[in-house]
Structure formats: structure tokens, C-alpha cells
Amino acid sequence: MKKKWVWGTVSAVMALTLAACSTGTGTSGAGLAGQDGSSTSKVAIAYNNPPLWANWEAVQAKFMENTGIRVPADNKNSGQAMTAMIAEKNKPVADVAYLGITFGPQAVKEGVAEAYKPEHFDEIPAGLKDPDGKWMAVHYGAIAFIVNKDALGNVPVPRSWADLLKPEYKDKVGFLDPTSAAVGYSVVTAANIAMGGTLDNWDPGIQYLKQLEQNGTIHPKQTATAKVMKGEIPILIDADFNGYMMKYNDQAPIEVVIPKEGSLKVPYIVSLVKNGPNQDNGKKYIDFMLSDEGQQLFAQGYVRPIRAVDIPRETKDKFLPESDYARVQSVNYEQMNKVQTEVNERWKNEVTAGK
Numbered sequence: 001m002k003k004k005w006v007w008g009t010v011s012a013v014m015a016l017t018l019a020a021c022s023t024g025t026g027t028s029g030a031g032l033a034g035q036d037g038s039s040t041s042k043v044a045i046a047y048n049n050p051p052l053w054a055n056w057e058a059v060q061a062k063f064m065e066n067t068g069i070r071v072p073a074d075n076k077n078s079g080q081a082m083t084a085m086i087a088e089k090n091k092p093v094a095d096v097a098y099l100g101i102t103f104g105p106q107a108v109k110e111g112v113a114e115a116y117k118p119e120h121f122d123e124i125p126a127g128l129k130d131p132d133g134k135w136m137a138v139h140y141g142a143i144a145f146i147v148n149k150d151a152l153g154n155v156p157v158p159r160s161w162a163d164l165l166k167p168e169y170k171d172k173v174g175f176l177d178p179t180s181a182a183v184g185y186s187v188v189t190a191a192n193i194a195m196g197g198t199l200d201n202w203d204p205g206i207q208y209l210k211q212l213e214q215n216g217t218i219h220p221k222q223t224a225t226a227k228v229m230k231g232e233i234p235i236l237i238d239a240d241f242n243g244y245m246m247k248y249n250d251q252a253p254i255e256v257v258i259p260k261e262g263s264l265k266v267p268y269i270v271s272l273v274k275n276g277p278n279q280d281n282g283k284k285y286i287d288f289m290l291s292d293e294g295q296q297l298f299a300q301g302y303v304r305p306i307r308a309v310d311i312p313r314e315t316k317d318k319f320l321p322e323s324d325y326a327r328v329q330s331v332n333y334e335q336m337n338k339v340q341t342e343v344n345e346r347w348k349n350e351v352t353a354g355k
Contacts, residue, residue: 055301095282104135
């Protein structure tokens with residue numbers, strides 16, 4: 001299952017063709033909060049909690065086992081969740097929302113997030129949380145090379161961004177179109193950082209991507225994991241967790257590589273919904289997400305815990321070594337969102353012009 005990647009404002013989200021996971025109708029939560037809708041009912045409504053993504057099903061099951069509080073599955077993406085929260089602002093339905101990190105500041109701006117600092121809040125890095133606790137990261141992915149080794153044949157697995165420019169990888173590399181898929185924009189950002197660029201200077205990344213384009217890069221508009229499995233795209237630059245899912249869930253001949261020059265961290269956050277009908281239960285749910293047990297369960301879903309918790313060896317061994325993840329950087333994600341339109345225009349005019 002491939003998670004929908006969503007960045008930017010709600011209006012921008014509506015225009016994007018996302019890198020898809022599930023597309024089911026989101027559970028509204030209406031009628032699920034108990035007869036009186038009060039926080040004493042044994043339910044917490046969480047928007048964007050699809051059971052097959054990030055091990056949410058196991059997280060919800062263990063939370064119910066520990067507390068007796070049920071969290072119904074919900075297949076909204078971040079944009080749909082934010083739209084619903086704004087529409088329901090005067091009479092909230094949800095208690096918790098799980099979102100791509102750029103939606104955190106937007107939730108604060110729209111007045112739909114409430115301050116809450118759970119236990120372990122201080123362990124979350126400063127750039128990955130609101131100072132008042134209105135949003136906070138719970139786990140993250142990383143931009144990586146997802147390589148079908150069988151499709152490459154005798155060609156070695158690439159280890160760096162520089163490797164991808166070599167003739168032997170011509171027509172073998174792909175990533176989603178950054179103008180239509182948020183993960184594609186994350187790839188562009190990761191390449192820019194790796195080449196020495198910043199969110200204020202995209203020249204290094206644009207120059208690199210122009211060279212990569214000359215080597216025959218493929219840009220699907222939508223999810224491309226099936227093309228990797230079939231060998232149609234031997235090397236996909238995408239989120240690491242999609243590679244791990246193919247490798248371990250589908251037993252595909254996949255290797256995940258964090259490039260030597262560095263890469264981008266892509267966090268996911270959670271917010272307590274302002275005036276949610278079961279707010280006490282929502283707080284308990286957030287507490288559980290950031291507990292050792294919750295963080296370990298997320299790791300079983302191939303996303304990286306935001307806290308430095310002990311992960312069972314059988315789970316830890318499925319990830320690349322910590323030394324590889326030391327090369328994965330955070331950025332100012334709000335600024336990354338603000339410059340997206342400008343960067344995408346440069347992509348169209350300078351990288352793919354004439355194609």
C-alpha cells in the first residue's frame with residue numbers, strides 16, 4: 001500500500017494528482033462518538049488513519065486493548081482531513097488528525113488545532129513540532145533509491161546521486177512528476193539539498209536534475225511501485241517505506257539505498273482537534289502514539305519513530321543502518337511549501353522544457 005503524499009494548502013491539494021495509496025471514502029466519524037458524543041464515550045475519532053498504512057491497524061488494536069477506547073479506521077488523506085476539519089470547525093467531528101507536516105502550521109492558522117503536550121513531547125526535535133503543542137511529528141520517512149536488483153541485471157546498485165548520471169543507468173531511473181505528486185517535489189528538494197542547495201537557492205538541484213533528465217529519467221504521474229515490481233522502472237527515487245513494503249511484504253528483489261550525498265526527511269504529524277467531542281480520548285491516543293509501544297508499532301510499519309526508542313532486533317534489522325539515516329536531513333517544511341510553485345515552474349521551464 002502506498003501512502004498518499006500531500007503538501008501545501010487545501011486548494012493546492014485539490015489540484016494535485018497524488019502519489020496514491022488507498023482511495024477509499026473517508027469515515028466521517030458521525031454517529032461513532034457514542035450517544036451523547038461526550039469524552040466519556042469509549043471512542044476517539046482520528047482522521048487519516050488508514051489501517052494498512054504505517055501499521056495503524058495494529059496501533060489502533062493495541063490502543064483499544066490498553067484503554068478500551070476504539071479508533072475507527074479512516075481513509076482520508078491529509079488534504080481531505082484538513083478540508084473536513086475546517087468545514088466542521090463550529091461542530092467538530094474528529095478528535096485527532098494525522099497529517100503531512102506542512103499541514104501542521106495550516107491547522108494552527110485555521111484555528112482547528114488545540115495545544116497539547118503529551119509525555120515525551122520534549123524528545124521531539126524542535127523543528128518537528130509546534131512550540132505550544134498544536135502539532136508534533138510522530139514518525140517519518142526518507143527519500144531513497146528503491147532498486148529492483150533483478151531488473152538491473154549485471155549493472156551495480158547505485159549508491160549516490162552522482163551514480164545516477166552514469167551511462168549505465170540511462171532510461172533506468174524514475175520519480176513521480178513533482179508538478180502532480182508531492183513525493184516528486186520531495187525528490188526535487190532532496191536532490192537540491194544533496195547538491196549543496198538550500199530552500200533559498202535551488203540552482204544546484206536544478207542543474208543536477210537537468211543532467212539527470214538528459215540520462216532519460218521517467219516521470220509517472222501516479223504511484224509507480226507496480227512499475228518497479230515489474231522492472232519497468234528499475235530505480236525509483238521515492239520514500240524508503242515503499243521500498244521496505246515491497247521487499248518484506250511482497251518478497252520482491254528490492255534494495256533500499258540512502259544516497260551518499262544525503263537525502264530529505266519527510267515527517268508526519270498529529271494534532272489534537274480543537275473542541276473535539278472526545279478530546280480526553282484523543283489525548284490518550286496521542287499519548288499512546290508517542291509511547292515506546294506506539295513508536296515500536298509504527299516501526300513495524302516501516303516508518304521511522306520520531307523518538308529514540310529501543311526497537312526489537314527483528315524490526316530494526318529490516319531498516320538500513322542508523323549511519324545511513326544520519327545523512328537524512330530536516331528542512332523548514334513551511335518554507336518548502338511556500339516555494340513549491342516557484343520551484344515547479346523552474347522544473348517545467350528549465351528541466352523538462354520541450355519534452
